[in-house]
Amino acid sequence: MKWPILYYFVLCVLGALVLSYLKKRFGQIPQTAHEALTELKAKQSVDYSGVFRNLLAALVILIFGAGVGPEAALLGAIISLSVWQSDKLRYLYFHYDEQEQQVFWTKIQRLLHPQQFVQRYDTMLAPVDKKKLKQVMNGLFIVNGLVVFTFLMKLVGHPSFITKLGTGKIEMASLWLILPALLTAFVIGNAYQWLQAALAKLCQPFEEKQSILVTFGAACIFLFVILMPRLLFSGQSFMHLVPSFGSQQAWYILVIAAIMKLVFLQVCLQTGWIGGDIFPVVFSAILIGFAVAQFFPTIDSLFVVAIFATSLTTQILGTILVPGIFVGLFFPITLWPIVVLVLFLQWLLKNKIIKSN
Known part of the structure; x- marks a missing residue:
């Protein structure tokens, strides 16, 4: 293409215009899985009327290169649609006799109507003995x-959305690496939380002016398109190249790429380009793991990566179980015991810190 920079610029402007319009029309979308679960726990139901506009906003965010994962918005939509399906089944249960008296096409229309003929969850009607x-x-x-x-x-x-990084083995004599991995994760995790708080504070004055935030986010996406195109999107599409990339590039290149990916993630999240953070964080953690592995050429590289990636992912995301299981899927089954061990130590440290406070 003769004018690739102009082409990318036009795409970023188009993405900013579309997303700004959606947010101005429908509010703060897309709804994430965390928001949907919070609403479900508080109200025992969710507002599923906006599920398709949430999916549309998520699609715009993902196809225009934002450095976020698809899981948050997609899971939010799945939760909403699941509640809708439950409400439909609940309606059928409580109105079965009435439904059976209808003609076939009326039954279908009632079952498929997006808003009517639903029965919301009611604690007074729910059986307590089941x-x-x-x-x-x-x-x-x-x-x-x-x-x-x-x-x-x-x-x-x-193809599977999980890419196996290769083969590896546990080296008992090198288990001491867990300690520096936990310390490194603690430092980077706290730095990430500071970055998150700092960007949130900077963006706070523009909360009522979403178009400004979205435009700034689009400008950052454009910069990454020009300077670091491999860091666009969630990192999933590049994951299969990480083992070769991690062994060929200098350690500081890997660290810079990992840090910039985390910065890009937070910029997108804080400027309204909302999405998941698990994939980008795992991607960054694995890059740092390969960077550290270069300092220990006599130790199995994937063993080192597993220790550091698990420590970093759980510390950055602030939870243990789901991120730990997710990052473990990228490694061969022979390294799962070391992943479980690191998760257990993270859990012990977290509980000890909570009790001390």
């Missing part, structure tokens, strides 16, 4: 969802 059955059914639904998801992925030939 909590154990509810727990069992929830477990079965989770297993069913995972099985169906795996089946559909294989049926359509879709």
Whole structure:
């Protein structure tokens, strides 16, 4: 292309205009999984009327290169649609006789109507003697969802969203690396939280002027398009190249890339280009892991990466279980014990800090 910079500039401007319009029209969208779960816990339901506009906003954010993951907005939409489906089933349960008296097309229209013919959750109507059955059914639904998801992925030939980084082995004599990994994670995690707070404070005066924030975010995306295009999006598409990239580039290049990815993530989140943070954080943590591995050429590199990536991911995100499981999926099963060990030590340290306070 003759004018690639102009082309990218036009794309970023277009993305900013579309996202600014959506936010001006519909408010602070897309809704994230955390927001949906918070609403669900508080109200025992969610407002699912805006699920498709949330998906549209998430699509705009993702296709125009924001350095965020797809999981937050997609899970938020899944939660909303799941509640809608539950309300439909609940309506069918309480109005079964009435529903059966309708003609076929009326039944279909009632079941598919987006807003009407739903029964919201009511604690007064909920049976109190079936909590154990509810727990069992929830477990079965989770297993069913995972099985169906795996089946559909294989049926359509879709590649896995998890990329295995290679093969590795645990080296018992090198377990001492866990201590510097935890210390490094503590420092970087606190620096990331400081960055998050600083950017939030800088953006606070513009909370009522979302178009300004979105435009600034688009300008940052344009800079990354020109200077660091590999850091666009969540990092998932580049993950399969990380092992070769990590072994060929100097350690300081990897560290700079990891830091800039985290900065880019926070800039996007604070300027309204909302999305998930697990993929970008895991991507950065793995890059830092490969950088550290260069200082220990006699130790299995993936063993070093597993220790540092697990420590960094859980510390930066502030939670242990879900990020820990997620980062472990990128490593071979032979390294899972070391991932579990690091997670256990993180859990002990977190509990000790909480008790001391």
